[in-house]
Amino acid sequence: MFDLTGRTALITGGARGLGAAMAHGLAEFGAEIAIFDVVEEGHEICEEIAEQHGVSAEFYEVDVTSESRIEEAVGEVVDAFGQVHILINNAGIYYPTPVLETSLEDWDHLLRVDLTGYFLMAKHTIPQMPEEGARIINIASIAGHSAFEQSAAYCVAKGGVIELTQSLAYEFGSRGIRVNAICPGTFVTDMTSEQLEDEDFKQTMKNQVPLGRAGEAEEIKGLAVYLASDASSYMSGSIIDLDGGWTCHV
Ligand SMILES: NC(=O)c1ccc[n+]([C@@H]2O[C@H](COP(=O)([O-])OP(=O)(O)OC[C@H]3O[C@@H](n4cnc5c(N)ncnc54)[C@H](O)[C@@H]3O)[C@@H](O)[C@H]2O)c1
Numbered sequence: 378m379f380d381l382t383g384r385t386a387l388i389t390g391g392a393r394g395l396g397a398a399m400a401h402g403l404a405e406f407g408a409e410i411a412i413f414d415v416v417e418e419g420h421e422i423c424e425e426i427a428e429q430h431g432v433s434a435e436f437y438e439v440d441v442t443s444e445s446r447i448e449e450a451v452g453e454v455v456d457a458f459g460q461v462h463i464l465i466n467n468a469g470i471y472y473p474t475p476v477l478e479t480s481l482e483d484w485d486h487l488l489r490v491d492l493t494g495y496f497l498m499a500k501h502t503i504p505q506m507p508e509e510g511a512r513i514i515n516i517a518s519i520a521g522h523s524a525f526e527q528s529a530a531y532c533v534a535k536g537g538v539i540e541l542t543q544s545l546a547y548e549f550g551s552r553g554i555r556v557n558a559i560c561p562g563t564f565v566t567d568m569t570s571e572q573l574e575d576e577d578f579k580q581t582m583k584n585q586v587p588l589g590r591a592g593e594a595e596e597i598k599g600l601a602v603y604l605a606s607d608a609s610s611y612m613s614g615s616i617i618d619l620d621g622g623w624t625c626h627v
Pocket of ligand 1: 416439470
């Protein structure tokens with residue numbers, strides 16, 4: 378039910394953090410892996426994945442804000458692997474800034490990576506997906522449905538990802554493409570390393586997250602495999618929190 382043998386998964390931002398963990402997770406269940414990222418570590422992660430799980434894994438240097446590079450690189454993935462069965466839109470950036478200090482340039486750039494990049498990847502990958510059994514997993518955030526301090530642009534982008542998920546699920550369901558979103562709470566990655574060193578933030582996690590801690594990157598693997606596999610065959614348009622219970626209370 379969870380077997381992904383013979384499926385190709387394309388993961389953006391897979392060189393580090395949650396993306397790298399999901400790439401490992403899907404490879405453990407037999408998927409071939411293609412990673413799009415802007416950092417060199419993508420090569421090492423792919424070597425590790427191929428060695429540890431015995432599947433093909435290829436890194437492509439792709440900035441998800443560049444439509445022409447996305448189009449070209451998706452073509453390269455199709456040449457190498459045949460089709461794309463699973464797309465995980467995950468590449469993202471985050472920089473906390475109060476609204477009144479946010480420049481238009483920063484606002485536009487964040488939305489371009491965290492939201493428009495997801496749209497562009499979907500636009501150019503969907504035509505390369507099989508008629509049945511394809512799936513898209515969008516990594517949103519609990520910030521997509523709840524406000525966080527100094528995070529307006531990020532919250533708006535992630536809220537957009539939630540709506541994009543539902544729109545794609547609606548538009549492509551009849552083509553057999555299932556589209557779901559994961560909304561992580563706080564996980565230990567490069568993105569959150571500074572925040573997690575802050576004593577006040579640590580206390581907030583202890584007080585407000587019922588499980589009392591941040592998630593480890595490994596802990597997203599199970600849900601990603603579930604959504605990528607036939608185990609979730611009737612699930613589409615779902616927005617799933619993965620936050621240690623943070624948002625289940627006021
Ligand atoms: N870590 C958390 O607590 C958390 C919480 C909620 C949501 N998320 C989301 O999860 C996703 C992964 O975050 P993470 O914590 O692993 O962060 P991370 O910084 O560890 O990894 C992000 C990856 O995206 C890549 N990337 C950034 N800009 C890119 C671009 N323009 N083109 C291609 N690749 C690019 C980076 O190089 C990096 O490898 C993001 O979408 C983030 O918003 C993370």
